[in-house]
Amino acid sequence: MEDGTKFAPPLPHSQIYHALVRAGTRIRPLQQVHARMVVSGVHCIRSLFTKLITLAGASTASNSGHYIRCLLHSAPNPDGFLFNTLIRVSSKSDRVSSADSIFFYRQMWSEGIQPSSYTFTAVLKACGDHSALRLGRLLHSQAVVNELDEDCYVQTALVAFYSKCGDVGIARMVFDRMREKSIVAWNSIISGYEQNGLADESVELFFEMNKMDSAPKADSATLVSLLSACSQLGRSDLGDWIRDYMSAKGIEPDAILGTSLINMYSRCSHVRKAREVFDNLKQRNVISWTAMISGYGMHGHGDEAMTLFHEMNSEGIRIRPNHVTFVAILSACGHAGLVNEGRRIFASMKQDHKVIPKMEHHVCMVDMLGRAGFLDEAIEFIKEHIPAGSAGPEVWTAMVGACKLHKNFKLGVEAAERLMCVEPNNPGHYVLLSNLYALAGMTDDVETVRNKMVRRRLKKQVGYSMIEIDEVGHVFRMGDRSHSQTRELYRCLDELMLKTCSAVSD
Template sequence: MNGLYRRYSRALVSRKQPFFRFLRSIFNDWSRREYHRDSYDYTKLLQHCRSIRSVQELHAQIVVEGHDQNGFLATKLIGKYAEYGEEKMGIARKVFDRLLEKDVFVWNVVIQGYANWGPFAEALNLYDEMRVGGEPTNRYTFPFVLKACGAMKNSEKGKIVHGHVLKCGLDLDLFVGNALIAFYSKCQDVETARKVFDEMSLRDIVSWNSMIAGYTLNGKVDEAIMLFHAMLHNQTACSPDNATLVGILPACVTKSASQVGFWVHSYVIKTGMEVGAPLGSCLISMYANCGHVNIARDVFDRIKDKNVIVWSAIIRSYGMHGFADEALNMFTSLEEVGLKPDGVIFLNLLSTCSHAGLVEKGREIYEKMEAYGAERKEEHYACMVDLLGRAGFLEQAVEFIEGMPVQAGKDVYGALLGACRIHNNIELAKEVGDKLFVLDPENAGRYVILASMYEDAGQWEDAAKLRKLLRDRNIRKPVGCSSIEIDRINHVFGKEDESHPFTEQIFDTLEKLERVMDENFEPI
């Protein structure tokens, strides 16, 4: 039998006919030879199926031959259908439902399919069926179920599943632990995710990556950077891989942590790691936020397979530093290579045009969105209002808002209020402020802008009313802070902040500096 299969395999590699025709030739050959087919033969053929049509052709033959109740073969068939996404999960489910006897492996495969492609609720429904029917679970069941819970952000169901994990004694299992970290991170409960991470007796690279990415995704960038340092200094930890670097670089972007970012790039070069689109776009954004636009461009030029995300990163890089011409030229190059720009790219371009005062070019970019089928969202409308408002076309900005196909939101009116502040149009600002106090009542910045305009105009009574309204509603502006990077660690502090462990030394040094300045410098 092995010799026969090897002959078919060689013919399969060299064939010039479609695979489904090749299958028929095999079936005919088997019939002539009266060859007894078993699940092993069909499993091997399934591995060579490269299209959904060939899978269905083989599936039909499996049913004809009466192997549809073979649990091992059904598991392989379900897994093959699941490879083709959500559209084929319906067929996979029919194969599963026809089985009279189901083991834990076939349950896991169909739950995995739903967890990967959706509908995610079906993964949870099947898990509940397992529990009600008394079907056994194993260390592979829970990661798939938890993945579905995370995708739905269903924290309550996930916590119930976590309870089942504890009852089964699998809470220390590596795969289950990694799944729990990812689940809690997606549900914005990074404290519990960290508790699971700390309690794991064994961690692999996925454990570290999941926890670092969890911190980054939830805005805990300082914690992400600290954990990354702990990983580097932990002798039992794994070496960083591509996923580690993709997880930590967004934190470096947010904090402009140049030293960590430089280390990451140096590590990539030293290890010869391939810089693909995900890692490359992160490096470009990191260098841009740290002010190194030329290095960002060098990274961009070295990426072989550039996707829309990479182009978006370099366009944003130029735009945020005022290089409007370069950003627009990159957009032209993107069009020339035949890529379809998405909404993020258009948002970056509109923002660039707004800050550069390129009104007509901004209008042109805005109109191109429709040609490319890019959906216009509130942030795009807000950018257009900002573009017109900054240039002094306040009436046109108002007309644009009135002509919007959707109801204007807080971002749109916020952009208009900012333009009123620039051009000191207090009457329009008052109208816009009244709308914002309804749409965005907890944003202290809106009140402060209007109050400052009243004060500049000498309308002290109106300014006092707004300041009092802020106090009565207990609305406060977010406390500003500064940060400094020392030995790859970011130290964050605010005005008269006494939370740092070396507070006394810091303030003592500041007092000494003030005395030196008073003694050596005379006032101008």
């Protein structure tokens, strides 16, 4: 070869090759084999070197990313194939940061090596994972220059990249230009709409795909995105249709698809249907169990959530709960007022399950104790379990909500002021503190907080609620009068308020 690099494949009986296979994904043994390669002079054989990189990339060791970077610097005359291998390995590895894919691409570019469609798809994935919109746009322009923007794999990667970065408009433009749309491309744009809060567009595009004879058939990934869109819209009727569609097409729900169905029905307040799906699942993992526990918890069915949690830990099943499971069960205890059970579960996390409590578990405990009126215990819990100054806004928001519920405005104001220190630019906190000052009769402070909001140009996002009646979703926003039955609704509300006032005066 011109650069002196040897490309001869390793022979089946090669000692080095077998040593690499024996080392597997363990970094220390791989480093030892690498040293033997250098000493014996076979480190220039590209196939051996590529095998070494692939195994290192699959390693779960924390130092695997650093080692792969060192391998690049020690590579003799790296070419496009080697860079593509490095980019692919780093974009798929759990331990190697996908940011390394971007680093390797820049190194490849500085070496003057032309990227291929394979290169662009891997690096665009990394850009999407890191929301690197500027770099991704640069890659898009480079793909155009290299006449690879019409490649179906690059186009699919671009659709996924722009969707992850929140630019669904450009993602749709790229999608519409595709001559051949694979199921991966359809899934990318459908999930892109759903993940960016455009659930209606996601559903509409699915039905468009379903009507086209030339379009691919929906797979599990398509239905997972669609079910998530149903959850956003509160459309359990559409969820029922998807379930019937799966049955008609012979699509057996696996753990992932089954969990999506459970989540959808739970969020649409159909807990019985969620349990029916759960009971019929042939494959259940910790995520499906957690989803069902969470479904019970969000609707106040604490006893059912506890029963399921204990069943999960029973001898016949023995699925180990993870930190998300504990968030779900602690939240269920909080909503159902099962304080003693919640205390026991929190204590068992570290003792019995070796799960270290995180901030979200602390929030659940503060919320549970606060809801039940144990405000002093909630404050003591914060002092005892959360290092001073590190309590997040979620902790103080839960505390403020509990103080407001139990009309302890003095403690509520203290918690709200701490919340303001943690997140000074969140307009919702100003409104919360202002309301507490008003309830406590501190009118001067109300004015001070409102003036601060005006000076800092902070505006609270308008909240909304949703209800489904006769398979039609109705959305209501604060101060919104766009609903077709606005007059009737406000008339009914006025009547209810009059009745409430009369009952109070009586």
